Amino acid sequence: MLYLVEMIVQIPHTLDPALVAKIKQKEKEYSQKLQREGKWRHIWRVVGEYANVSVFDVASNDELHALLSALPLFPYMQISVKPLANHPSSIVQE
Numbered sequence: 001m002l003y004l005v006e007m008i009v010q011i012p013h014t015l016d017p018a019l020v021a022k023i024k025q026k027e028k029e030y031s032q033k034l035q036r037e038g039k040w041r042h043i044w045r046v047v048g049e050y051a052n053v054s055v056f057d058v059a060s061n062d063e064l065h066a067l068l069s070a071l072p073l074f075p076y077m078q079i080s081v082k083p084l085a086n087h088p089s090s091i092v093q094e
């Protein structure tokens with residue numbers, strides 16, 4: 001199942017910069033692991049925002065919830081999820 005996920009990152013300015021750097025490094029490693037596994041199909045930066053738009057390919061709502069809630073930046077993110085279905089005019093059926 002495919003999902004369009006938007007993540008808006010809002011890290012409090014009061015957080016220790018060294019801790020922030022550590023969390024961001026863990027986030028990168030976690031995201032690249034999921035990309036290599038084919039579960040995190042795309043990640044795009046939203047121009048001018050500390051936000052991304054991503055496409056996930058996972059088996060269920062529960063799996064997506066588990067993956068998203070394990071993001072190191074999860075406590076500092078606003079996340080929205082849209083499940084995707086095939087469009088009848090698409091020449092690619094997934």
Ligand SMILES: O=C(O)CC1=CCC(=O)O1
Pocket residue numbers: 007009027028029031050051052073
């Ligand atoms: O910078 C972001 O958009 C947050 C993020 C998600 C995965 C990653 O590596 O960074």
